[in-house]
Amino acid sequence: MEQALRITVYGPTGYTGLELLRVLAGHPRVNLVQVVSRSSSGKRLGEAVPHLSASPLANVPVVSEPEEDFDLAFLCLPHEASLDTVPRILAVGKRVVDLSGAYRMKNESAYPEYYGFVHTHPDLVSKSVYGLPEIFRDNIRGAELVSNPGCYPTAALLAMLPFLREGMLPDRVTVHGISGVSGAGRSPKQQFHFPEMEGNFFPYSVEKHRHVPEMEDVIRRITGREVKVRFTPTVVPAPRGMIVTLYLEADPVDLKEMFRETFKNEPFVRIVESPPMTRWVLGTSLCLIYPFYDPRTSMAVVISAIDNLGKGASHQAVQNMNLMFGFDEAEALTTTPIFP
Amino acid sequence: MEQALRITVYGPTGYTGLELLRVLAGHPRVNLVQVVSRSSSGKRLGEAVPHLSASPLANVPVVSEPEEDFDLAFLCLPHEASLDTVPRILAVGKRVVDLSGAYRMKNESAYPEYYGFVHTHPDLVSKSVYGLPEIFRDNIRGAELVSNPGCYPTAALLAMLPFLREGMLPDRVTVHGISGVSGAGRSPKQQFHFPEMEGNFFPYSVEKHRHVPEMEDVIRRITGREVKVRFTPTVVPAPRGMIVTLYLEADPVDLKEMFRETFKNEPFVRIVESPPMTRWVLGTSLCLIYPFYDPRTSMAVVISAIDNLGKGASHQAVQNMNLMFGFDEAEALTTTPIFP
Amino acid sequence: MEQALRITVYGPTGYTGLELLRVLAGHPRVNLVQVVSRSSSGKRLGEAVPHLSASPLANVPVVSEPEEDFDLAFLCLPHEASLDTVPRILAVGKRVVDLSGAYRMKNESAYPEYYGFVHTHPDLVSKSVYGLPEIFRDNIRGAELVSNPGCYPTAALLAMLPFLREGMLPDRVTVHGISGVSGAGRSPKQQFHFPEMEGNFFPYSVEKHRHVPEMEDVIRRITGREVKVRFTPTVVPAPRGMIVTLYLEADPVDLKEMFRETFKNEPFVRIVESPPMTRWVLGTSLCLIYPFYDPRTSMAVVISAIDNLGKGASHQAVQNMNLMFGFDEAEALTTTPIFP
């Protein structure tokens, strides 16, 4: 039997970290040798995270710095922490999947405005591979550093991809986003306190959101053009799930056929016959897309649904790992959602 | 003391009927003499509706046809039922506020396609007044028949109104809608069964929705132009609430100032300093609007929030009644939401 | 027209404070002259609390110490803060309704164990009136200091009251409680962060809860006996609402008749024909009770439902105010719940 891949997870107690652990717990080719968390170091994972106390991961050690050797690190850290941690890991010859935004954009000049820091490792920015397999699969395979896409860019770029490929993207697209609350992270906040968020929904960051330059950066790399994205995200009272609606001016075309052709060999993207529900993707790696042309307004409308913690984060991170290490791309990644 | 206005409510057990009853229970100028419901006739309201059994309305009789004389009828009926009931009530000299869509559009040719029936009372279509006080206040005052607007048209038309007034509406506008589940009515359905709807959200009727011709009809009456509305509604796991986001191409302009000017004398429309939450309007008559101009994409974006059963239905119906009978327009209508 | 009662609310931004403000906004006999809050002082209420910005209360001043004269103060403060604030207000001749637990128990020796402080005003403990009108109505009328009951004691004591009156309470009763999350207060906490509390429920404080000595204290005052209460509270994913199930050994008796007799003149307590739903009491002053005798186990089982912020807190506080100042006991207190 082949040696298992040795994994270290940084930041295991946030939502992307916890969902990553859940997927890794079912992956037959990997061995989680440690998790890195300053706040919980010295404990076992089952002590640090009560809902893992009965899991097979319960005895994984929580350390403040890696103590066991490893092959791959997943970084589920804040952007600023990833910025500095990535080079340290690469420097000792390990490979990295970074779930933060620190290395996603080639246009490093956007960092000060959207992330609040001047990028300190522009060399790694150019070296990092954007981990959206449907676009960059070949680059991911050999990558040392994969920068895992944001949740909204994942849903929006997949909804745009056929237009990108066909050169049909106009200079302006509107992306309306709706997301469950886990996308805002695990730290308690007044507006996400259960009694206030239950039954409540609202737009946020409507004038400026860091996923805008991320989407525009990828579009620029593929088309060489400066397409402007108008993006309006909304948060709704669900733990998970994401719906993106793309509006763009277009000539009449058979969108369903065009989309089916683009994604025909993809393991996780499906073109569906009716607008998708987020329940159909919960806990999975799926992206479901419903495209149609509206002749009354001459617009193409594309609706895509993902689990923001699934294809929008941790499952995609494992998909990237599978590609990087030559495993079956779908290994441990389910397309059977939990229901209800 | 002045004589109380005698009220009859048809269809009291649906969500708009129940919310209407709740508002009327607190209205000092009215007397609910009866409710009309075939399925529960012969009972008292408190027997027919368990949660009203301790309410002051508990003893109101439920009848299959009106038995007591009345001054005003509210119709909370299916569209087809309203179509026939309105003329019968008007024929005996009573006034009507109809909460269905049966008399909303002047363009009666749209009914077969969007409502599934040929309109049998075109004369009343031209006579009915569209009950959006912010546009048609003067007509409502003297009206015999007020057709209460749909929830989405209420939120969208208020968000459009300054552009309509200033002649700034382009030929195409995009309206993205998000609504709580009560907008889909009270009949149990598989997709709205609690275990399946909880944590779930999805677009529906994205290619064709009857609120589209309703919005276009009002725009046509004000501007004389054929503006096309692209409308995509989404349902999210909340009982109530509605957020509409309007996208339209526009020249740079101080939208907040323009909106404040348009609505400066309105009792229920407020321009807010941050994107509104639906919790801020629950159980109220409020419409909160957040407009801004996006210079990157040369688009005006307007976000409006209402309670779909409040300003979007039953509270607006009472606002219309208040106008029709010369009461204080805000009588019994609260702007203090229940929280949390 | 009579002069309005001048009101000051301390601690207006917690959940009991906010619900109290909502009730007072609709009370025709009162004038909220100021709210006291250190964190927001200098603002207007509509600035401090966004969802009140369109309310008639928007212009009420927020002060760090009272600046306007007043007749009655409601204290929606932490227990420790109430402990010291109550005597200061009484000392200047104002009356107080205290919503904290600081003056609820006559048995002041229970405070160190259950509240973590030695009571510094035992004189006021003996002077305070426990604000459960169904038991202490006459005392409330003349009281200077009314100590508003806890939510669980309200629901449990009303469910016990007929047994208390009839001398039928055994030496041990079991009280199983279920509550919405607002009972835990407004401060964000990890376990109440929306993504974690949604779909989640769990018991808490099962071995020791401060509502136990509060219930036992009232029982002792009425019966002179040391009855032991076994109390197990559970929190469920709802913003509001409370269900208490009382189990006690009993002889066969017609419980429904006994309960109807006890509460026949009460404005807010109703004996219902089927187990009550919390939706039937949301936003109201109601307590619905369903009692039955189980012959298989020789147990009386009593189920009671309240809104923990309604009859369980702020509506009961207004009921107490109405009694203290000779208003109609039900003034401004609704029995028509918001639905859905």
Added chain:
Amino acid sequence: MEQALRITVYGPTGYTGLELLRVLAGHPRVNLVQVVSRSSSGKRLGEAVPHLSASPLANVPVVSEPEEDFDLAFLCLPHEASLDTVPRILAVGKRVVDLSGAYRMKNESAYPEYYGFVHTHPDLVSKSVYGLPEIFRDNIRGAELVSNPGCYPTAALLAMLPFLREGMLPDRVTVHGISGVSGAGRSPKQQFHFPEMEGNFFPYSVEKHRHVPEMEDVIRRITGREVKVRFTPTVVPAPRGMIVTLYLEADPVDLKEMFRETFKNEPFVRIVESPPMTRWVLGTSLCLIYPFYDPRTSMAVVISAIDNLGKGASHQAVQNMNLMFGFDEAEALTTTPIFP
């Protein structure tokens, strides 16, 4: 490679059926050859159930009667349907796990009162094995017919088991139950319509519930005594999850130690250090138990938590299958919950 076990699932579109399919999709030793459903026969599973359209199960045929040979049938049918289907399958030599209540009780005289039918197969009642492995593991191994326990009996009997084993159960125990809505099945009902169930909770079937004779039947078989169970179930606004609180009179004893000893070799039962949350067991086979002795009232209190569709239904059904066919008992059954 060994031949996979051939499985047929009857009633695949209810909640227990769907959760069973999700578990089987990840089981390496089985092959789902067909599902039996009259309403959807002739389709593929991915057509009949939209959320399975991208799953590896999408192509499983839906038939009205079995067409492929099989080794084991899971019955996720209404009680009455199971009553007749079980003997037909056994007659052709196949083994059965029945998830209905039709064969759970040895005391067949309880069926008319609690299930509404006279039992037509008393011979099979005596032959069926109650599928609670923690009590009847050895019998399950060789069984032809395993009757999978009800959700509440699973949680309650595990909470009682140490007392049963030690002869410490008194003549009366109180079982307070709280459950998510999926326990009430998949058929839409008014009270479970999302806008009404959201934020709502209430007791039901408080005077008579069919899980009472099921619990008493098992207790009788183990102790030979007629213990009476007082059972009060409550439904709360969560899709899944179950908390049972057991109250019983007891002598002082170290309950935690007693419970740890009883369950020390069990793969899915854990004694926890604080009251368990349902989120800790969602989508798993776990039962978490928190026992304690209350010296004030001389009562033992035991809190147990399961996923009503997990250990309370479909995961337990797979656990039974694993035992029946000699697989690893924990095969395909996870103890890592989805979170959040």
